[in-house]
Amino acid sequence: MRTGIATVCLSGTLKEKMQACAIAGFDGIEIFEQDLVTSPLSPEEVRKMAADLGLGLDLYQPFRDFDGVTPDLLKANLRRAEAKFKLMSRLGMDTILVCSNVATATIDDDELRASQLGELAELAGDHGVKVAYEALAWGKYVNDYEHAYRLVEMVDHPNLGTCLDSFHILSRDWDTAPIEKINADKIFFVQVADAPKLSMDVLSWSRHYRVFPGEGQFELAKFMGHVVRAGYTGPVSLEVFNDVFRQSDVERTAVDAMRSLIWLEEQSAKWLASNATAAASEQKAASRRRYPMELATLPKVNEPAGFNFAEVKADDTAQLEKLLGQLGFEFEGRHRTKDVQLWTMGQARVIINEQAAQHAEPAIAALGFDVDSPVIASARAQQLKAPVVARKVQADEEVFQGISAPDSTEIFLCQGSPDGTAAWTYEFGEGLEHPGSDVSAVIDHVNLAQPWQHFDEAVLFYTSALALEPQPFAEVPSPSGLVRSQVMETSDASVRLVLNLAPAQQAQTDRKTYQEHIAFAVDDLVATARSAHARGLEFLEIPANYYEDLDARFELEPEFLAMLKELNLLYDRDANGEFLHFYTATVGSVFFEMVERRGNYDGYGAPNAPVRHAVQYDSLHRS
């Protein structure tokens, strides 16, 4: 698959954008006119720079408001087009995007449109230019890709074809299957963009909320599957207008963009393999059928089986040790060669890492996931351009395969074992003598704060590299703004990761200023809470108003309600079951949560999240 990206997706100058695209490994780019007009580089210099960088200049765009106009306007439009064709020859470019008219069209007549597009194609032919005509979702008369293609067929000129843009097609819910019937020679260009499903006017949706494939909710693998089946072999190019990407680091966004295409390529191949159109007997042959477009695949991974460990980094570890001890964790000892402690409760493992943590406030630094094969999972992540984490190990120690997530949390790919044990724990010496605890516990979920500019990137990262499935996002009110909360989980929910987008005020920089937590599930939360209470644990104190509201909503047994209140427990209930949980006070940027899931309760106590945010906000501003 030939990869491309429109310069409008990125921040910076044209030169910076082109360099970032080359570093990220794109085959070609679309020159967005505004980027050229504002550049000090001459067209010839742009052409040379692209050649030096090994980038194809695949599409010049956009040329607007051409068709369906009065004769006077047509004359002016053709003059305007010829100037662009001349410019394109200086750039060494041969394809231009012409969007369906949104502003100046006054005549709704396909015969007239076809004759005007025919004149344009003729003129383009004189200059060796190909015109890719695209139906904008909000085009005045032409807003449907099948309509645009009908016009292309009516004109029947070698220099006129169509451009398929996934946003314009999927935002309107047009059926994508008819793409297969388009003559591949007439598809001059394909643009892809994803988007969250929003209900708003389609122009604003397009201009501000497009995201890279895998970061939104469009069925892009299916769209691409139809494009491949049509026989198209040209560039698949990202055209993503997004307010955040346009102000984020250009090289980083280009890598995020490239990752989205690598992932989409794999997903498209998968879609084709599992949606063979032939009869059942021919399915196997059909699923192996070769299409003209070659689709690369990636090392395959299954979703992780569970959390292997969570790691907190800290310089001064005293408060963390105290908290874990009060919660009922056992100290298993120090690593035999490193400044690292291991604490466990049942199968929940917490590492406290004091290495390279000078002056660092306690913060979640790493997560380990159980995978079938750490080597294969790591190969996949690296092909998806995930940065590799280097960790010093001694000769006889388990080597962890590590990658760095967009928020800089280190993700370790660990060998899972059926009984839930971890071989590396033998590297930890005999711990202090502690009374054995028979509490069974697992890491239930981990909640990570994401800097606003890396949120979408994080969703794609965990989707593509770790095979976690994004769930519909929620917005949780907090005293300093709405917190966007995105659950990423495996199909059996054995791994649950919650990504929170901190309000801007709380996340001014890349530094983790926002609170994050690790939640542990136990069988008997009330007993856990009572023991923790007896050990002097400082609970997050829940206001009395909360319990009054709880009673109003759920009509709880008075003794049960009194017990919740006494122990600062939070409660939720839905059709599937019940949820009891409590939070510890925060140390550095970390706090812990203990949960008990009753029945098949599958949520996170979302109705209680605003209470937690408010109490934490209050305690932060009191101290």
Ligand code: MG
């Ligand atoms: Mg487009």
Ligand code: MG
């Ligand atoms: Mg939680």
